[in-house]
Amino acid sequence: MPANLLGTLYIQLRLVAAIAHLRGHDLQSAEVRTLALACMTGSKAADTLKDAGVRLGTKLTRDALGWLSPVLIKKVEHAARLPVLTSIATAGTAGG
Numbered sequence: 093m094p095a096n097l098l099g100t101l102y103i104q105l106r107l108v109a110a111i112a113h114l115r116g117h118d119l120q121s122a123e124v125r126t127l128a129l130a131c132m133t134g135s136k137a138a139d140t141l142k143d144a145g146v147r148l149g150t151k152l153t154r155d156a157l158g159w160l161s162p163v164l165i166k167k168v169e170h171a172a173r174l175p176v177l178t179s180i181a182t183a184g185t186a187g188g
Contacts, residue, residue, distance in 0.1 A: 105132060 108128045109119055117124045 101132060105129075108132070 105128060108131045112124055112128060113119055119125070
């Protein structure tokens with residue numbers, strides 16, 4: 093790796109560490125060090141982490157829906173429809 097690129101990466105990593113320190117993070121923590129290095133990779137790391145989070149969220153939601161009983165799901169659907177129906181009814185009477 094060229095020395096000028098290595099020097100730039102070193103300075104940028106120190107800047108990320110300084111910001112983390114100012115925000116109260118422990119620089120000796122493995123999580124902070126990993127995220128500091130992830131900052132250096134740019135948007136590719138953010139996209140990868142986002143995709144992993146979406147996949148995890150989808151799996152957890154699918155599993156949670158599998159655990160719920162159909163009766164509970166119907167009650168949740170009914171509770172979600174009530175505010176919409178109430179606002180439609182209120183808007184209809186306000187206009188007339």
